[in-house]
Amino acid sequence: RLRTCVSSGSVAVALRPHEGLVIGERINPTGKKLLKEAYAKGDTAYVLREAVKQVDAGAQILDVNCGVPGLDEAELLKRTVESVQSVVTCPVQIDTADPKALEGALRLVNGKPLVNSVNGKQSSMDAVFPLVKRYGGLMVGLCLDETGIPPTSEGRLAIARKILDEGAKYGFTKDDFVFDALTLAVSADPMAAKMTLETVKRLTVKRLTDEVGVNTVLGVSNVSFGLPNRPVLNNTMYALAKKAGLSAAIANPLVIRDEVDPDAEAV
Secondary structure (H helix, E strand, O other), X not given: OOOOEEEOOOOEEEOOOOOOEEEEOOOOOOOOHHHHHHXXXXXXXXXXXXXXXXXXXXXXXXXXXXXXXXXXXXXXXXXXXXXXXXXXXXXXXXXXXXXXXXXXXXXXXXXXXXXXXXXXOHHHHHHHHXXXXXXXXXXXXXXXXXXXXXXXXXXXXXXXXXHHHHHHOOOOOHHHEEEEOOOOOOOOOOOHHXXXXXXXXXXXXXXXXXXXXXXXXXXXHHXXXXXXXXXXXXXXXXXXXXXXXOOEEEEXXXXXXXXXXXXXXXX
């Protein structure tokens, strides 16, 4: 029985622990000069080529983010979601921190999208939960709140439980969430990757003393910011996270691989 799943108008995708399915990250302008220029020029063809390339490379869900300073994000997100859905059949992840943009996209999306994201801040839950309750969707829950990102796995799990408890007031269950343990750069904190992997494992596994039992997602490439040979470290993080229980990775499907490099693992 499929429990935690998203869908397009014709394709359903289930999220399961240890599967590590890929959510294509290439339609997100962060750090992508050419995509920013395409959005600014209204070059829809460029965006659609990126969408098709990712699906051809194995992406099962596509992240759609239109947050470019100076542009009308709400209008651009609506147009982009509509356009992407016209060329691919996979589900989409609506990626925005703007409630207005989120609602506009939710009105137009086919099927049940992944909504990225909600976090432990009360303002975030108050904004996102009513929209998802009205239009439907699977939510990415970020393990951060008003105090920031906890330095321990226990702190991050506490925020996940807080989101679940607040979501229950709207009728949401564990099946309506996939939790992001948050990947931080090991160049800034050598223990960051270990803490993230521990959190993924504890979020995934049900134990009498620590029962969470949810699906998880990570933006794995964050681990390698500021370091050389990033793909090797990203692939190692991805492989180790899958072993820990990762359900999905937001990554570039053209380069991400389930490969552990001994030197990268030592980092």
